[in-house]
Amino acid sequence: MNYIILHDMVRYSGYCAWRGVFDFSGKESSDTMTSIRRAYPELGNCLYFDLAYKTHAVLYELPRSRLNWLWYINGPEPELAGNSVTMEATDAMVGRMRNEAERVWCPELARLVRETAAPFVNVIYDADPLPRLSWTGGRVVLVGDAAHPTTPHGLRSTNMSVMDACTLGQCLANWNSEPTPARALAEYEAVRLPVVAEQVLHARQLGRLKQGLPVDGEAEDGFDVTTAKAEVLQLRQTTMPFFDGAPAAVGGDFPLVGSTR
Incomplete structure (x- = not known):
């Protein structure tokens, strides 16, 4: 049903996201982690959003000694194999991305990106709201x-x-x-x-x-x-609309217009 209804409605956003998970198990006192915590002192308590010219990055801490980062890059829609929106990155792609990170981001974030194993790419899509559900x-x-x-x-x-x-x-x-x-x-x-x-x-x-x-x-x-x-x-x-909560049909207090319940 997802394919039937949305296949022709999914819209490419105009950008993709490089993603990576940095595992710092046993490396909390390393130069990389010391510098990243100095640059981003609230890691573990919030998400960081770094803005640059026509791009932005996200950094936050995950459980079990891991950092998750995303870097959104504008570009034409890539060709995807199958239905997955995840692309495996070639060594050449990773190398170019890491070099560009050195130019765009602060040294601490660029170092984290460079030391993250096996980064990959998500192609970002959405769809116009459906007329019904x-x-x-x-x-x-x-x-x-x-x-x-x-x-x-x-x-x-x-x-x-x-x-x-x-x-x-x-x-x-x-x-x-x-x-x-x-x-x-x-x-x-x-x-x-x-x-x-x-x-x-x-x-x-x-x-x-x-x-x-x-x-x-x-x-x-x-x-x-x-x-x-x-x-x-x-x-x-x-x-975000309804950030603090959204209406729900709890206890029957959201009847349909014209309902005779």
Whole structure:
């Protein structure tokens, strides 16, 4: 169903992400980790976003002594083999990427990138919001990434999927006396569709801003981090629609318009 509904609707974002996981087990006192913690003193308590001209990077700590980094790079859509959005990088690609990191990023981050084994590439896609989330009289329903493919910049993809499942379960419970799930799925759609539509479009805009790509109504050159005013650079994640919570059909208190329950 994901393929049937979304195959022709998935949209290339205009950029890919180099990704890597640096394992520092037993290396906490190494020069690399000492310098990275000096440059990013709140690692383990937050996510760091580094902005440069038409690019940005993300750095954060994972459990079990690992650091995760992503570096978004603008470019034409690459050819992918099969349905995976992950590309294996050749040695030549990795070498060029590491050399470019030395030019773009601070020495501490560039060193981390250079010392990370087996970096790889994710091609970034999303899709315009769907007009609905259920079909065929309530016999088909979409949840999670199948319902709302999104770029990662809103940090909500997993949360969106969890909320889909929670809301769908509550809607089914609300309407469990019905002979078919049609009304439950209609309620699920009424609750979730406005939320996920706004979040997908906000994540898209945030990614394009950070990558210096034009957004609707802006100049062709797009956002330039090197000339932007300080207040414009405060690209807070809390601007995400429904960041502090989204409506849910809990306890039957979100009835459909016109419902006779």
